[in-house]
Structures are given as C-alpha cells and as structure tokens.
Amino acid sequence: MKEVKIESTLYLYDTLDELPKDVVLLMNKAIEARERAYAPYSNFYVGAALLLDNNKIITGNNQENASYPSGLCAERTAIFYAGSKYPNAKVIRMAISAGSKNNQTTSPIPPCGSCRQAIAEYEIKQETPIEIYFMGEVGKIAKSNSLANLLPLVFDKKVL
Template structure:
C-alpha cells in the first residue's frame, strides 16, 4: 500500500479592492455578468469573465431551466463561448463571483465539479495554466494559479 498526499495552495486577497487593477477590472465584468444571470429557481446568481491571450474578455452567467440538468453554469457558458468565438486563443485568467437573492454570500465560491472538468479540458488543450480568481458577493478573493490546483487528478484525453 502507498499513500499519496495532494495539497492545494491559494493566494487570498481580503477583498476585490485589494486585487491587481487588471484582475479587479475582470472581476467587475464578472459582477456585471452575474447581474444578468437567469436563476429564478435557485436565486443563486453567478458571473464569470475570461481574459484571453488576444486581450478580449468573454463573459458568462448561469442560465437555469425548469428541467434542472438543462441549465448551464456561468463558467461553462463563458468558456464554451470563448472556444466558439476565439478557437485556439488561450485563456489567461478567469474571474468568478456569486451572489444569492436569499442570503449574503461572503465566502469565495469555486467552480463546481462539472465546470472544473470543462476548464481542465481547455487548460490541458492550451498547455498553459489558467488563473482562476473567485469570490462571493463580497469578502475574500481566492486565486488558484491553475485548474490543476482545484482538480489535481483531472481526467484528460490521454485516458481515452
């Protein structure tokens, strides 16, 4: 028998105001996307903004559906849109923010498992890390230098 230890390290900022200017601007675009989320069932609004290598910013917000599995998270809306609009252009940074209409969200909200897998696909394809910055509505902001920090044993095409 053998044990494997996997650790994750995050950089923590006290608030969005403490972020580097370019990341704060990206996070503000994620906030704008969050405000346009369609979340009548969960009342949990998420926005994502991606900075691409060509300088373009692509946004996404969660889009719910009465048939729950038919909805899509903000991160996947943004990443799939980037892949469709700018194929082959690397994603440098992703900013994510979440808020609830039912209670304050003051803790950083990371991508769900399905979104982590989708982000992983793009990170593996482009062979460079994607910075992932995430927060709640207010409060601390976490930085993960790579998706591999959030999903260290990512499933990739090499297994197929």
C-alpha cells in the same frame, strides 16, 4: 500500501482593492455578468469573465431551466463561448462571482465539479495554466494559479 498526499495552493485576498487593477476590471465584469444571470429556480446567481490572450474579455452567467439538467453554469457558458468565437485564443485568467438572493455570500465560491472538468479541458488543450479568481458577493477573493490546484486528479483524453 503507500499513502499519497495531494496539496493545493490558493492565495487569499481580503478585498478587491488588494488585487492587481487588471484583475479588478475582470472581477467587475464577472459581477456585472452575475447580475444578468437567469436563476429563477435556485436564486443563486453566478457570473464569470475570461481574459483571452488576444485581450478580449468574454463573460458568461448561469442560465437555469425548469428541466434542471438543461441549464448551464456561468463558467461553462463563458469558456464554451470563448472556444466557439476564438478557437485559437488561450484563456489567461478567469474571474468568478457568485451570490444568492436568499442570503449574502461572503466566502469565495469555487467552480462546481462540472465546470472544473470543462476548464481543465481548455487548460490541457492550450498547454498553459488558467489563473482563476473567485469570490462571493462580498468578502475575500481566492486565487488559484491553475485549474490543477482545484482538480488535481484530472480526467482527460490521455485515459480514453
């Protein structure tokens, strides 16, 4: 037997003010999208904003449904819309903000597993990494240079 160690590298910013101005703009779009989310069941609101290589910004937010599996997360709402509207554009960067109506979220909240898989599909398709910034409502912001840092053992079309 051989042990294999897998490591991920994230960068942590203390406040939005530490981010580059273009990332602050994108994160503010994610925060605005979060405020428009439809989450009457979980009271957990998520917004995502994508910067495409054509300089378009696409936003999405979570959309819940009484039949829980029928809802959709903010990240997938945004990335699927981008893929539908601009099929040849590459996603350069993604910003995510998540908050709860039950208690204030103060730590960075990364994409769920389903969203990681969907983002991975686009990163693999476009053959370039997607920078991902994520935060709660307030507090620190985490940055990953690629989805591969968040999902190192990706399941993709090569195994099918």
